[in-house]
Amino acid sequence: MNVYKQMKLDEKLFLEILNKHPKILFIFDYDGTITELVRDHNEAKLTNDETAILNKLSKAPNTKVSIVTGRALDNLKFLLANRLDESILLYGTHGAEAGKAVTDDEKVRKPLEEIRDLLKEEKNIFFEDKPISLTVHYKDHHDKNDLIFRLEKVAEIYSELFRVQQGHQVFEFLPKHINKGLAISDLHSKFKDFYPIFFGDDLTDNFGFKVINQINGLSVQVGERISEREAGYLIGKVEDTYKLINLYLKKQERQ
Ligand SMILES: [Mg+2]
Incomplete structure (x- = not known):
């Protein structure tokens, strides 16, 4: 996709999109999307506020939440340290590990x-x-x-x-066959009547964005670090991911 075709996803536009879809499946990449990129690979932990927002989101009505990371599932679980609600579906190694860790092949x-x-x-x-x-x-x-x-x-x-x-x-x-698109397809098949929204920041997420675009979901690029972009929409940084989640939660409260 041509970078210049990416639209800024501001709050007004996000609400307009949400209003068309009664059930939402939120899918998040981890590093650089819901956690800040950090120097030490094993220090990329959610803050207390971030944890609280994601947990609140997981309990919202008509809402599903998933995290799809390139990290090994065990490593993701180590970082999350049981602080996230169990209903949040976790995928490791770009989707190869769905819910449970795969043994080596x-x-x-x-x-x-x-x-x-x-x-x-x-x-x-x-x-x-x-x-x-x-x-x-x-x-x-x-x-x-x-x-x-x-x-x-x-x-x-x-x-x-x-x-x-x-x-x-x-x-x-x-x-060869492993990429984040697999996880997105798997989630979509599980929750067919939910509108999928995928937030990601890196080249690895392009596979997921492509699938999201095919199934007419919402693909959201976080940050402008990479130049080759497949997502249809753009937000500035990790903080903006949480701003949009909070906006969704507020909208839910009003209903
Ligand atoms: Mg990332």
């Missing part, structure tokens, strides 16, 4: 170990191991372009098995 485990091995001499990167994928974090690397060049070479070797998912200072080797 023999077919991908060995090649992922090989990839890790090929990269073991690299300095200033860290690996995020997930059951069926491997994410290389490189925010502290001194020559990112050079590193990405080498990562792409490795990716070429394994291109039959994995696609590469680039995100915010991350390079992920992910089984």
Whole structure:
């Protein structure tokens, strides 16, 4: 989608859209969408206020809430620390883990170990191991372009098995068929009569946005960090995600 076709989603427009749909399915990416991006991967935690808003949303009538993250499900659960309502549906590893963690898959485990091995001499990167994928974090690397060049070479070797998912200072080797669109499709099939709204901020979310657009839901890009955008609508930052949720909650209270 051409970036210039993205519309700013202000409060008035959001209310107009909400008024057309009595049941709403809210789907959120995690990092950069409902939590601020932070330096330490394991410190991306919801604030108390954010937690309270999401819990309130989960209890609103005619409302479903889901979080779809590239993080492993166990890692997401660690960050949430049981503070979110159980009714909020959690998807990890871009949708590959739906509700429960997947065990590793023999077919991908060995090649992922090989990839890790090929990269073991690299300095200033860290690996995020997930059951069926491997994410290389490189925010502290001194020559990112050079590193990405080498990562792409490795990716070429394994291109039959994995696609590469680039995100915010991350390079992920992910089984070819896995992307956030799967989670969105799964949610849509579970809650067919709910109008789906997906908020995301990163390249990984484009897969989800594409599916949302196909099913005529609302796709909302948070922030302008990425230039390749599939979402139809744009908001400025994480704070704006919560502003729109609060607007929805207020509208519900009036009903
Ligand atoms: Mg994100």
